Amino acid sequence: xxxxxxxxxxxxxxxxxxxxxxxxxxxxxxxxxxxxxxxxxxxxxxxxxxxxxxxxxxxxxxxxxxxxxxxxxxxxxxxxxxxxxxxxxxxxxxxxxxxxxxxxxxxxxxxxxxxxxxxxxxx
Numbered sequence: 001x002x003x004x005x006x007x008x009x010x011x012x013x014x015x016x017x018x019x020x021x022x023x024x025x026x027x028x029x030x031x032x033x034x035x036x037x038x039x040x041x042x043x044x045x046x047x048x049x050x051x052x053x054x055x056x057x058x059x060x061x062x063x064x065x066x067x068x069x070x071x072x073x074x075x076x077x078x079x080x081x082x083x084x085x086x087x088x089x090x091x092x093x094x095x096x097x098x099x100x101x102x103x104x105x106x107x108x109x110x111x112x113x114x115x116x117x118x119x120x121x122x123x
Contacts, residue, residue: 002026002112006095009117012085016121020080022095022114029100029107034071034078038091038119045094049080062088085121092116 008020024031035050049059049069057069068081078095095114100107 002028002099002101002110004095004097004112004114006093006114006117009093009119011120011122013123014085014087014121016085017081017083018085018119020082020093020095020117020119022078022080022097024076024097024099024112027101028076029102031073031076032098032100032109034095034097036069036078036080037094037096038089039094039116040091043091048093051078082119085119087121089119090121091119093119 003026004022004024006020006022008018010018012018031053033050033052036048037045038048039045047060048063049067051057051069051071066084070079094116097112098109099112100109
């Protein structure tokens with residue numbers, strides 16, 4: 001079994017910063033990539049940023065220059081440093097990971113979601 005658990009959300013004023021963390025645990029063979037999505041009320045869930053095991057990153061245009069995604073291989077943890085936060089960043093942030101696990105002598109890849117963490121940007 002694999003678990004993906006986020007932490008670090010909260011309430012922050014416009015212009016402030018937050019750092020989200022997402023740790024994967026369980027019978028992990030390898031983590032291929034991890035990413036952060038957000039979902040605002042009444043809107044679809046969309047990708048914010050992602051990072052591969054090799055360190056290649058992608059960002060949605062609205063967060064470029066403000067958010068930074070990073071990965072700690074030793075801890076199986078991905079971080080999202082969010083600076084210069086805006087009210088429109090308010091959403092539930094979800095961690096997503098593509099993880100290989102051992103199953104009956106072979107490796108199979110699964111896609112895993114965390115439970116989500118609320119980020120609210122408001123004065």
